[in-house]
Amino acid sequence: MSDIDDIDLPDIPRAPVDPSGDTFGPNVILSDSDLDKAYPNRPRNKNPTLPFADLYLSLFEPLLANKKKRTGVSIRGTNKVLKPHEIRRNIIDRFISRWRNEVGNDIYPTLRLILCEKDRDRSVYHLKEKTIGRLLVKVMKINKDSDDGYSLINWKQPGTSKSAGDFALRCYEIIRKRPMRTTPGSLTISQVNSMLDRLSLASKEEEQLPIMTEFYNNMNASELMWLIRIIMRQMKVGATERTFFDAWHPDAAALFNISSSLKRVCWELSDPEFRMDSDGKSVSLMSCFQPQLAQFQKRSLDDAVKAMHLTPEDPIFWIEEKLDGERMQMHYENGNFMFWSRKAKDYTRLYGSCFDDGSLTRHLRGAFDDGVKSIILDGEMITWDPRLDCIVAFGTLKTAALEGIRNPFGDGPRPLFKVFDILHLNGGCLINYSLRDRRMALERSVKTIDRRMEVHKYEEAREAVEIERALRKVIAEASEGLVIKNPRSIYRLNDRNDDWMKVKPEYMTEFGESLDLVVLGGYWGSGTRGGILSSYLCGLRVDGNHLKPGEDPMKFRSFCKVGGGFTANDYSKIAHMTDSQWVPWDPKKPPSEHIEIVAGGRGVDQPDVWIRPDKSIVLEVKAASIVPTDEFRVGKSLRFPRFRQIREDKDWQTALSISELIALKEEVEKEKADEEKRIEVENRTRRAGKRMKREYTVLGASDKPADFVSPTVEGGPRLFEGRSFYVMSDATTPKKMGKAEVEQLIKSHGGNLYQTENAVPDTNVIGDKNNVKISALKKKGTHDVIRPAWIFDCIRQHELDLQRGQKGCYIIPIEARHILHAASGVERRAAASVDQFGDSYARDLTMEEISNLLRDMPGAFDRTFASEFVKGLSEHDQRELGELPGWMFKTFVIYVDREGQGEVNENLKPSPLLALFAGARIALDLQDTEITHIIASHDQQRLHELREAIKWRPRIPRIVTRDWLKSSLEARTVLDEEQFSPALGCVTGSA
Known part of the structure; x- marks a missing residue:
């Protein structure tokens, strides 16, 4: 008997097989009769579907309007206020109720338009923004070089409208100038779906053009805008898939999580009274589920560990390397395989359906324990190069898989499946088991097939410092980052939570190289960054042997593309510094005398605009490492590049050059090699039982550096002795x-x-x-x-x-x-060694530090007094002053009157400075009834006004000059106020 039989599994029967049409696959258009034969129990609608115009008029537009609201809406005749999320749910409920009443219980035709990005029964269209723009130019018969034609194709570029970066909105603005219809069209949702099916099968422009023409002839501008959003799968109406699922059926989200099928959600849960049992909510074989995702990192590693709610009895968490590949789930049953990506794309044909085909499964004989009959694994598909014996870039995965099919036993790059979780074993669902228990089942069930399928390793940790240490290690190895996991957690489908958290180098500070690079080009942004240059192409100066004789010394080669780390202020400042210097990029006439983008073949996307290096700016960019690449002309690039700051002190002549980059890498590599050699020598010496001790003599240094006296006490220890x-x-x-x-x-x-x-x-x-x-x-x-x-x-x-x-x-x-x-x-x-204002607990501050500390405290006070006080301190022997009593004014409320102060008036500002330094509260207004002291000038008119303002108070404040504050601080006690009254006969009272 295999040891797999020793694993205790939950007594849960298998969930039913997904009836969502996997037999046919995506993009197979079935007639109604075919559907009836394939799905005899599917719900039937009693009437034709609603017009497509009703979908945007009664659902999309109201949701979008509600998305922009920040406050609720009052219900007329009542005191109740509906919050935005309640309004959103009300809009969706009304639409679904209308659909059930007017159409029937099959909502699949409309839900696949609403949640178009989740519909895996229709593949992505062979259309990008520029392609659609060119099609619309031909459909509307406008000149591509006209303002509107150019604006459609170059939709990211800013113009007079606010549509820059929003392609669908740009289309709407141009279509409404020349619409075929000014009123909503009559196309139904079912007809639109049929036309979209045809469009998804069309891969050439001559096939796509008549379909787009048909849409244009039968829709108004608003309908076409929403149609384009559906084609681009970028709806963003202000409601999530979960909101629509919950409105349709209480179990809809759970069923989608285990099946990834909109069709199954709509057809199996057409009856709102029906409820799924726990068996139906379990992952099942050969049915694609929605995997658990890793949460984004907290502000600090300590916060990340704290969020896991570790206990003193079990304070352990796990650290795994984050792999640079594609999330993949593998289903296996009795020799048959299926693979799906995180977005539910079927990759079975690529990786293999049995032990006799595919780029991966043909090599997996013996990968499972003899007791395994069926299993579902969760992991990462990466590319392994056996010749280099290392992981290679994610972008080569599909190429490696196709090559593995053509040449199964070659020595080129190959797919490697790194498994980190198990969700199903021999008919039992394991998602409700802890990660620790699932890991135990995984290690007993799966055997390593070297460089084909491996169980991903982890290490146990207890403190945040161990995460930092592991992160530095993976960065040194040019890895993507880490994932930290709670071993007590269950598997939560389609969810991000604190049980899994990713830690990437770009989230951290102080890691990797910082290089000064010249901006060569810019890319227009989309979405929230629409209308601005949101990322920049940066390059290195060509110098030394890299510069050919006779070439312009102002020659640069592309090195990296930077789009992260910028704030709104950064974008604004860069736009101001480069104003009017940008030139539209012409691929037919690139500025090759100054800029080289690629050496040939596939390379980085050409920028939308470019700028002469001598008119450009220098950016300081940090990164995890420098890696080889064929995407940029230099042949190397930055891994995880991120903007740090603008280097206004540098220009194109002082920025980093190719030779300097090479020298920098060589020096770092040499130091690393020397360090490894030195460590090895020391280890050998230590093993031999010897200890080397060197005495270093510093040449050219004075015996007694300036500004320091000898600290040695006769016969006593010296300050750094033993360190x-x-x-x-x-x-x-x-x-x-x-x-x-x-x-x-x-x-x-x-x-x-x-x-x-x-x-x-x-x-x-x-x-x-x-x-x-x-x-x-x-x-x-x-x-x-x-x-x-x-x-x-x-x-x-x-x-x-x-x-x-x-x-x-x-x-x-x-x-x-x-x-x-x-x-x-x-x-x-x-x-812990300083207070909240930066004042050290262990050492005496210098006069400059005290002045800076007072100046930088929150608020503002009498800056003249502060500077005079600090100056006064410097004029006294600090041994006489000793420690100042920081809270001697703690029972006072002081108002600083600025009027009548003469030249000092400009520097007097209400502030909590004194309160922070001597414990008092500073009143910002004379109307404050708790004022105990008023600091005023000798101006008789102003003194009279102050007396009139306070004479009726039950507690009359004392009026004193600023000298009372200064003298009290220097005397280290509160002095009698009478001797500091600004004039004889001033009103006084109890303090």
């Missing part, structure tokens, strides 16, 4: 100091210096700018990089302690401003 340091760059802030000087400074205070981060454990890596070595270390993710400012602050605080008579050595905690790169939990510790 190890590796200095990787010069210091740039708060003062410039060479690398050698920083090393000498550390050494003079007792620190040990090394020239590698792994010489001894707990080495402090010091650096202040992203040179090549630091960038390589950051990619490795093994060490924090701390700025030299931390060294300076430690020494300064130590000197102050010595002046106070404290002879111990105390290393101050690292603050956020000290961190150049964080690879561990140092950021959390740094956040």
